[in-house]
Amino acid sequence: MSTIGIEHGPTTHVATPGGERYDILKLERVKQAHIPFYPEQEGVTADGNTAAAIATLQMWRALIYPGFPITPSTKWIETVAAKVGAQKGTKKRVKLLEAEHAVADYMVGAGAACRDLIFSTATSSVGLDHMTETTRSLGASGLGNVMIINVYRATANFPLCIEGDPSDAMAHRDDGFIQICARGKQQIYDTVLQAPCLGMHPEIMTPTMPGYYGIKDSHRNARFIVEADTAVHEFQDRWLQPCHLPGTINGDTAMGNCVTSRHFQGFKINQKRRIERVLDILPQIGADFEKTFGRPGLRFFDETAWPEAGPVDIAVVGMGPDYGTFESVREAWAKKNDVSVSGLALRLLNPFPRDAYREKLQRAKVVLVVNQAHHSGRGHLTLDVADALAGIEPQPRIVSAFAGMGGADVSEATWEAMLDEAKDALTTAPRQPYMVFHEGARL
Amino acid sequence: MSSFKEIATKDSCFRAGSTLCPGCMESVAFQNIGRVTDNGVKTIFTIGTSCAEVSTLAFPNVVAWGRGDESSDDFGKSFSILHNVFESAPTLAEATRDVADALTDCGALDRPVQIISTGGDGGAFAIGLRTLLHTIHRRARVTIVILVNEIFANTGFQYSPATMPYADTSTTPAEGAPGNMNPPLDYIHLAIAAGAGMVAQLSPAHGKMFVKAVERSLEVEGTAVIFVPAPCISGWKFEDGQTVELALLGARSGVFPAFMWERGKGGSVKDCSLEASERPDVVDFLAMQRRFAHLVQRDKVTGEVKPKPGREQDIENLKGWVQSNVERMYSLANLK
Numbered sequence: 001m002s003t004i005g006i007e008h009g010p011t012t013h014v015a016t017p018g019g020e021r022y023d024i025l026k027l028e029r030v031k032q033a034h035i036p037f038y039p040e041q042e043g044v045t046a047d048g049n050t051a052a053a054i055a056t057l058q059m060w061r062a063l064i065y066p067g068f069p070i071t072p073s074t075k076w077i078e079t080v081a082a083k084v085g086a087q088k089g090t091k092k093r094v095k096l097l098e099a100e101h102a103v104a105d106y107m108v109g110a111g112a113a114c115r116d117l118i119f120s121t122a123t124s125s126v127g128l129d130h131m132t133e134t135t136r137s138l139g140a141s142g143l144g145n146v147m148i149i150n151v152y153r154a155t156a157n158f159p160l161c162i163e164g165d166p167s168d169a170m171a172h173r174d175d176g177f178i179q180i181c182a183r184g185k186q187q188i189y190d191t192v193l194q195a196p197c198l199g200m201h202p203e204i205m206t207p208t209m210p211g212y213y214g215i216k217d218s219h220r221n222a223r224f225i226v227e228a229d230t231a232v233h234e235f236q237d238r239w240l241q242p243c244h245l246p247g248t249i250n251g252d253t254a255m256g257n258c259v260t261s262r263h264f265q266g267f268k269i270n271q272k273r274r275i276e277r278v279l280d281i282l283p284q285i286g287a288d289f290e291k292t293f294g295r296p297g298l299r300f301f302d303e304t305a306w307p308e309a310g311p312v313d314i315a316v317v318g319m320g321p322d323y324g325t326f327e328s329v330r331e332a333w334a335k336k337n338d339v340s341v342s343g344l345a346l347r348l349l350n351p352f353p354r355d356a357y358r359e360k361l362q363r364a365k366v367v368l369v370v371n372q373a374h375h376s377g378r379g380h381l382t383l384d385v386a387d388a389l390a391g392i393e394p395q396p397r398i399v400s401a402f403a404g405m406g407g408a409d410v411s412e413a414t415w416e417a418m419l420d421e422a423k424d425a426l427t428t429a430p431r432q433p434y435m436v437f438h439e440g441a442r443l
Numbered sequence: 444m445s446s447f448k449e450i451a452t453k454d455s456c457f458r459a460g461s462t463l464c465p466g467c468m469e470s471v472a473f474q475n476i477g478r479v480t481d482n483g484v485k486t487i488f489t490i491g492t493s494c495a496e497v498s499t500l501a502f503p504n505v506v507a508w509g510r511g512d513e514s515s516d517d518f519g520k521s522f523s524i525l526h527n528v529f530e531s532a533p534t535l536a537e538a539t540r541d542v543a544d545a546l547t548d549c550g551a552l553d554r555p556v557q558i559i560s561t562g563g564d565g566g567a568f569a570i571g572l573r574t575l576l577h578t579i580h581r582r583a584r585v586t587i588v589i590l591v592n593e594i595f596a597n598t599g600f601q602y603s604p605a606t607m608p609y610a611d612t613s614t615t616p617a618e619g620a621p622g623n624m625n626p627p628l629d630y631i632h633l634a635i636a637a638g639a640g641m642v643a644q645l646s647p648a649h650g651k652m653f654v655k656a657v658e659r660s661l662e663v664e665g666t667a668v669i670f671v672p673a674p675c676i677s678g679w680k681f682e683d684g685q686t687v688e689l690a691l692l693g694a695r696s697g698v699f700p701a702f703m704w705e706r707g708k709g710g711s712v713k714d715c716s717l718e719a720s721e722r723p724d725v726v727d728f729l730a731m732q733r734r735f736a737h738l739v740q741r742d743k744v745t746g747e748v749k750p751k752p753g754r755e756q757d758i759e760n761l762k763g764w765v766q767s768n769v770e771r772m773y774s775l776a777n778l779k
Contacts, residue, residue: 019514030546063549097577
């Protein structure tokens with residue numbers, strides 16, 4: 001399918017399952033208009049919000065950046081505004097809306113107008129909540145060119161606190177977005193670059209929500225590599241082809257229709273089928289990214305100390321930057337207690353890669369699952385892991401822990417306390433369905 | 444500007460087969476807007492959830508939109524429509540405009556597009572007042588058409604912020620109560636104050652004026668807002684065939700005067716005298732609708748319309764509101 005339109009007069013068009021599609025957009029002109037932010041690869045020291053902003057700015061398909069401030073969780077929109085404002089001759093635009101809900105609505109309009117451009121924004125906590133009516137529409141929309149960067153923060157405003165725990169991300173798991181958790185500035189940058197390749201894949205066409213922990217990752221600085229804009233383009237262009245479905249500008253189409261029950265049911269099934277394809281496509285994109293840039297690309301999870309084969313005593317499942325503290329205490333604690341300990345740091349939150357977890361965790365005698373978000377039961381991740389392990393004989397014992405709630409640091413002492421409980425579970429059943437840990441102690 | 448006759452022969456993007464109630468003013472408005480937009484420019488509609496959406500955009504049943512029986516090879520004839528939640532239509536339109544402009548700025552799109560947002564007064568003045576005013580405030584180059592039927596018709600004829608005084612709605616019942624006692628939101632003034640480039644209150648009952656206003660709205664700088672008084676046969680409870688007559692009477696009696704205004708030029712009230720004595724009696728407007736059956740009654744023998752016993756003061760109050768409404772519109776016309 002060509003992106004070359006003709007200059008004047010009647011234009012050709014082709015029928016698609018979504019309507020008629022006119023060959024009217026000259027996308028190569030958008031690419032040509034892109035002024036590189038980073039002509040060469042460069043080492044940068046910055047916080048996570050800046051890393052995410054740089055990644056979105058480097059995409060030639062990103063022309064408009066809609067946003068609404070969410071203080072202090074992310075200054076993504078402020079950073080984008082400053083860099084776009086400072087770049088003379090740029091065609092990129094910042095769009096300031098009046099509320100997060102308006103941003104989400106705007107993304108529907110913009111994403112539908114041109115399905116070949118990428119529209120990203122960033123939000124957090126109650127900002128994401130305020131978007132919810134439309135994020136759930138977006139999740140079903142097929143607009144994979146929409147990306148909402150979520151800076152994890154508890155959604156409760158009563159009481160109000162700015163610290164980051166992933167309650168918001170967990171609360172929005174059913175919005176229909178592909179949710180990917182990043183930890184560390186490099187992973188944030190790399191994840192944002194890859195996310196549209198996944199969301200806009202013709203078999204997936206589902207919006208993405210890359211995320212990272214508030215304060216711990218959003219506000220703390222670290223060194224990371226920024227690739228040259230041209231290298232970013234080459235990578236994304238391998239994965240992003242002109243959308244086969246029409247947008248409202250280049251199409252003769254109707255979107256967001258009111259449908260009969262029968263068609264709605266089929267639509268929802270199709271939505272589920274499309275997001276399931278993430279489990280096949282994500283590793284391919286991740287592998288290509290690694291081959292291109294020499295850094296790990298998208299994965300279902302990061303692995304820690306898994307032997308090639310054979311059982312492990314304890315497997316830890318966690319997410320976010322506090323998992324790094326586990327990595328630092330793991331070896332010494334394992335040696336001291338004479339047990340083997342491995343770990344999985346979650347990367348793909350939604351859809352949950354159940355089979356991949358099952359394959360790994362069935363080798364463990366005990367699985368310690370660390371939940372950091374409020375949950376009325378045993379914990380979001382615990383339920384996912386339990387589901388992944390269902391039917392396995394012998395069933396690994398699951399120790400469900402809550403730690404780092406409200407954005408608290410999961411200290412070395414807290415990790416050791418949780419691992420002590422996991423060790424006990426090697427010989428006896430966990431004493432409770434779930435346990436809460438804080439500041440080095442089981443409460 | 445095209446002539447009225449010329450526009451009447453255009454190919455409307457609103458097609459046959461909608462399930463809007465027979466006699467609904469919305470379909471008449473869409474038919475006319477659809478013809479005006481057959482001007483060689485790609486047309487994109489955005490629509491909030493409303494009667495107009497659920498009754499015209501039903502897949503796989505009739506999608507009553509599109510220009511021609513088949514898509515044309517001519518891009519200037521092509522048509523798209525996008526629906527999202529109740530309040531979103533102006534923001535969707537603004538986003539579409541921005542994308543078109545950004546593509547044009549890059550040289551990636553060399554054909555113009557025209558963008559029209561549609562929705563009801565429930566979506567615009569209640570749940571969607573924020574989005575309406577801010578899209579206007581940002582001077583988005585779109586036309587916003589708001590079909591004002593004074594109720595949430597789609598969800599069961601509940602009160603809306605545009606409901607006129609004493610109207611019987613399902614949430615301001617008139618049985619044992621006076622009906623709605625909240626004066627309507629001054630939405631015309633709000634649109635002007637928010638920065639609209641053009642504001643009109645016109646229905647297709649004023650045919651020429653209506654199509655001229657729609658045509659003008661596609662040309663003005665900034666946001667053009669057209670409030671379309673839309674008699675709702677099911678919610679207002681009037682007889683078949685009276686839609687246009689009722690819309691004219693409502694405008695001429697001062698309930699929703701025809702109004703046209705442009706920034707920098709000012710405006711005017713059309714076909715509605717400032718003097719009450721020179722206007723049709725609003726009581727005649729009330730008498731055509733059963734939503735005011737608690738206020739007035741028609742003598743079966745003489746045909747004379749009179750206040751119901753005990754409702755005389757309510758009628759006087761309502762007439763007072765109508766007069767203040769007309770005076771307000773004349774004042775707004777003087778704004779530049």
